[in-house]
Each structure stands twice: as C-alpha cells, then as structure tokens.
Amino acid sequence: MNNEDITLTAGDAEVIVRPGSGGRIGGLRIGGTQLLRQGDRFGCFPMVPWAGRIRDGRFLDGGIVRQLPLNSPPHAIHGTARDGAWRTARVTEHEAVITHELTDPWPHSGRVTQIVALAEDSLTLTMAVETYDDSFPAQIGWHPWFHRTLDGVDVALDFTPAWQEERGADHLPTGNRIDPKPGPWDDCFGMPGGVDVTLTWPGLLELKVASREEWAVVYDEQDEAVCVEPQTGPPNGLNTCPRLVTPLEPLEATTTWSWRRL
Template sequence: MNIERNNAHWLALQQAFDTPWPGPSDESVILKNENLRLLIDPQDGARIVSLCAFGFDVLRPWHPERRAFQYGCFPMVPWVGRLGNATLKMGNKHYALPANKPPHALHGMACYSLWEVVKQTNKTVVLRSQLRNPWPWQGDVRQVITLDGDTVLLRLEIHSAKESFPASAGWHPWFNKKLDPKRDEQELCVEFTADWQEEPGDDELPTGKKISPQPGPWDDCFGFNHGIHATLNWPGKLSMEMTSPAPSLVAFDKQPDATCVNPLSQAPDAINRDPQFVSPGEPLVIESRWAFKAE
C-alpha cells in the first residue's frame, strides 16, 4: 500500500471535492459466484469499483477524468451528503469539518480514510476504518459486503470507542443508464413510492420540511415510513430490487450516463437537525439488499 501517494490525494480531497483522483489501486478484493462479480478496493475508500450482474457492468467505471465522488459505489460515513456549512453541531458545541464543497462538507470521510481488510472469502469481505482527525471522536467504521445468490448484501456499522456522538451512514452508487452505451437501447428506469420528499432549500440542503414527492429529474431526498423499496430496470436486460430498513433515499439523475440511488440512515444534514447517536456498544447500523434478476 502506497500510503504517501494516498495521503497526498486524501489531503487534497479534504480541500476540494473535484480534485484530481488516482482511481482504483491494484489491490482489489474479488467476490464472485455464478452470476455476480464484485471488485472492492480498500485503498479507494472501500469502494465497490465494479459490480457485474449476469454479465452486465451496472456501475459507472473510473477513468482518468473521474473525481473521487463520481464512480463505483462508495460508503458515506460518518455523515452523508452535504454537511451544512461544514459544521457539526452537538448541543452548544460546534465542530468544523473539511469544507471540500464550500461552504459545505461533502460525502463523509470514507474516501480519504485508510481501510483494512478484516476478513475475506469468495463471498464476503469485512473492511474496517478507524475514525481519526478531522472527526472529533474516537471509534471505527465497518463495512460488510456479502453475496447471497443473486443478491448483494451491504452493511455499515459506526462504533464509538468512548463517548456518544452523532453519525449517519449510507452508500453512493452510480448506476449506468445504459448497460451498453455503444448501442441504441432504453435507459435505466428507477421507480419507488416515497411517503414524502425533503423540501430542498436554496443552499443545496434540505430545509427539514416534508413535502409531497415531486416528479424528476431529481437531485432530491425522499423519505419512507416503512423502509426503502426501489426498482431499477434496464429494459430487456436486467432488473434490481433495492430494499433497506433505512428511511431515506437520495435520487440524482441529472447526468447523461449515470443515476445515483443512495440508501441513507437519514437525510443529508439531518445529523444537525435530528441526530442519530452512536454510543459504546450501541453502533449505528444500516443495511441494504440489492437483488438482481436477468430479464
């Protein structure tokens, strides 16, 4: 592992979300069975670099023009999306975090943190990262990725070593709109029935007010009273059912080649409005199931 090389890029990413990024390393973990094959890179933010289902690559790949937050599927911890004014509020204390998309802090710390492989088989990998500066509290994050037949099981845990602190977690996948971009084919269709939508503010943050779900195109967060259930369909080729007990989902479909469907433990910046707390022995946990079916 080239720590010096990574440190330079990690420091740059804390300054600017669109800094040049080296992409995946050559030390990826492979999970595979008859119909699924995943590449996970511990050096690249514990990211799923590629996910091949029934012979189709469903995630947007890296290329030299991509930035850290623009490909594959990476975990967002210990906050998700935009953290308002790069400030975490806990009671009467305010903690400054890297404003890499000024004035906000974007997408947590996973992409600029060191991860290690704790356990690995052909069907499961467990990765762990220590919570370090600039996060104010001690603890660790664990990501578990498992293949169960034609389903990918995802799990994130945030653990506290000593004190209680607020946290949130989720994933940021980029799904290809076309499975074969060189052919004239129908694009990815994403369907879900949300119970509400987070009202977007003029500062790129939810206001905290719930409104009726609006039609796309989206760069929005939606809420679910009984957990997430979304269907992704590439007509005539492949479908995927995304489920999670979690209540929040961000959908972003304004780029020409890929769509984000992000399961989250809570809405962006809700960590400051309605925090979920992690305590020693009581981790924050989020899980999601991605069940694939060939058409």
C-alpha cells in the same frame, strides 16, 4: 492485513471491493455486464460518518459546534471514510469484511466496519460505526453510481415515497415535507416502510435497492449515471436528525440490491 482489491464471485455475479480506494465497491458485474460507473470517484462509496451535505460544514456535537472542511463549498459532503484507506479484516469466496479508523478531520475516534456479502442474485452491504470512547452523532449511507444505459437501454426508476424533503436554494432540506415531484432529482425522499427503489433496464435487468432505513437520496441529473442512496437520515442530518453512537450502542445499517434478468 493489506488493502489490495478483493474479488467476490457467486454464480455469474462478480463484485470488486477496493479497501484502498475509500472502501468503495469498484464494480458489480452480472453476466459480464458492468452495472456501476467506473472511475476513482464512482462505483459505490460509503458515506460515513455523515451522508450528503452538512450546512456550512458545522454540526452540534453535545454542546460544541464542530467545523468540518468544506469539501463541497459552502458545505461538507459525504463523510471522510471515502477519502481514507480501509483495511481487509476477512475474505471468503462470497464475503469481505473491511474496516476504517475514524480520524482527523472527524473530531472523534471510532471504527467503521463494512461487510460485503454477494449471492447469485443479490449484494448485501452492512455498515457499523462504533466508538470505544466518546459518544457522537453519526450517519451511514451508500452512494452507488449505476449506469443509466446498459447495452443501449436506458434505465427506468420506480419508487413510491411518502414524501419529498423540500430542497432549498442551498441544496439542503428546508424542513418542509412536500408531495413528491417529478425528476430530474438531487433530492431526499422519505419511505417510512423502508427504502424500496426499483431500477429497470427493459428487456435486460431489474434491480431493487432496499433498506430498513427510511431515507434515500435520488440523483439523476447526470447523463452517465443514476444514484439511489439509502441513508440513516436526510442531508444535514447530523444537525436535524442525529443518530448517536455510544460505547454501548453502535450505529448499524444495511442495504440489499437484488436483481433478476428480464
């Protein structure tokens, strides 16, 4: 099937899915207001088969050290799927299913499936990585770029993490967990009860980013956007917190964004 843009609608919510642009969510409009920063690098892209930075682009795969391209020197960042084409498997009015085949430079074959499901007051993204061959470590994450300002109103972030991963000079977690510090952030936080972050544009909209996963990177160092990124592990997690994909057990994760008018 083709990889043309897909439009889903529910009530006054509209989502654009772009299989041909790395499987990203190209836009989310609520009542005509665009919530996601526009552009080929933005929207909300899937981070798979790893999320965030991998130190020096190297990870231990069984007993083998694998080397990935350093697309954010000196590290590899955000996986390979956002740079590849996805294919449309199924579309209904409220749901799209798209798939991506893992290939070079990732050293293993496998398939990623993403389900995009829109309701009148929520968007649910579900991703799975499966293999029919070798087992391998992997991560899943999402990288949304929410507009910092809507209709002249700046966003406020509210979340209560159990800890913050101490960030080293190389931008990677040191392995120490510290008390959460005030922003601005390009930092990973731990939420053992599940990711729960609320973005509020006062007087306009409240949007909650939730996931059963316990890791989220919050990035708000840019003027234009704020990113809240649910992940199955921390940055460099292929080395420090690997999740194994096997022929019998895929890696699956879900995030739901729910909203209400204020």
